[in-house]
Amino acid sequence: MNGVTEARAEISGGVVDLLGVLAYGELSAFDRLAEDARSAPTLAGRVALASMAGAEIGHYEMLANHLHAHGASVEEAMQPFRQHVDAFQESTAPRTWLESLVKAYVVDNLAADLYRELATVLDDEIRRIVLTVLDDTGHSAFAEREVAAAIEADSSQRDRLSLWSRRLLGEALTQAQYIVAERDGLAELIVAGSVDLSGIAALFRKLQQGHAKRMQVLGLG
Template sequence: MTEAANERGAEAETTISDGVVDLIGVLAYGELSAFDRMSEDSRTAPTLSGRAALASMAAAEIGHYARLERFLAEHGIAVEDAMKPFVAHFDAFHASTAPRSWLESLVKAYVGDGLAADLYREMANWLDQETRELVLEVLADTGHSAFAEREVAAGIAADARQRDRLALWGRRLLGEALTQAQYVVAERDGLSELIVTGSGDLSGIAGLFRRLQQGHTKRMQVLGLG
């Protein structure tokens, strides 16, 4: 390979912005966490079919993680380095919202993954085509949403008292998730710059979080918990 070609290759590795590194990093840790959570939840499923369904979804999540890892590697970035700034916040969220039942675990994944997907899809609109397509690819629904909707509906049908409990649980999850998201945006300059630039100004960030809350409300209504 010629020296000029080497220089072009090195330049290609440095074209990814700090904001994009942050976005891919937080996505990657989210996918890794989703794999861990679904694998664990599958062992508490009340039926073998439910266990198999969650195990299959967990496999899809780790496939998404591998895709993000390859993208970062192609730009000379280790996935561990990109994920590291987000580990503490993700782990704090999961530690403070440990589900106490099968249905709570499903609502948590439904609410948490839905909020994250809403945020990342909005941000994808501000990216170059290659990165946008990657983000949308890994956000593709693995089937968990429909699965959670069926299971929660069946749980409420079997015990109507679950409705109020799960509605309160959903509101708590929203508060915790938004708090951690705000901390992350405030701490990561690249990510906050990406959001401010994409949304227009600081008021755009406030509008973004309002839309996330509205999406949560609609999602809870679909679950029958509105």
């Protein structure tokens, strides 16, 4: 019997899936931020993103350690999500530094909104781990400052980045819907935490509303 199957005797399949998709998201975020750091136009930007990348890999290790403590393999737990997460990353490859910042801002905050909703139905120990992993690494404030400065210097950036943020939202929700459709355990967590009979549809509407509010803060509403 493999590690993930053994772990599911202790923690549910939905929780293993949740920790697996979180872990792969953190690993992907590390890759993305490390690459973006190399293309930063300033040393301050490079240092900021490199520090955030370090925080992401720390979060990955926390999730991997928790899965291991329950007899699960983080590699096996992540495997079901590679295709969809990688497809999203490939279809939304940024062309500029500002697009990189907006992508990280949009994706990280959407993911945080989603997983915080799911965390409401978890036990105390796992909820603490999930919420710790979702702690802001400082990227949001950094992105807000950088985008505001760019728009002030060139107002045409606003329209381009607004279109980019809408594309990111659409692509992210599409891949999230595919994942939920394929992973019954995650769907059950969403339904368990929903106060609305429409469950999954209501959650995605809530994610869109949160995104719209953040775009106002970012100056791209």
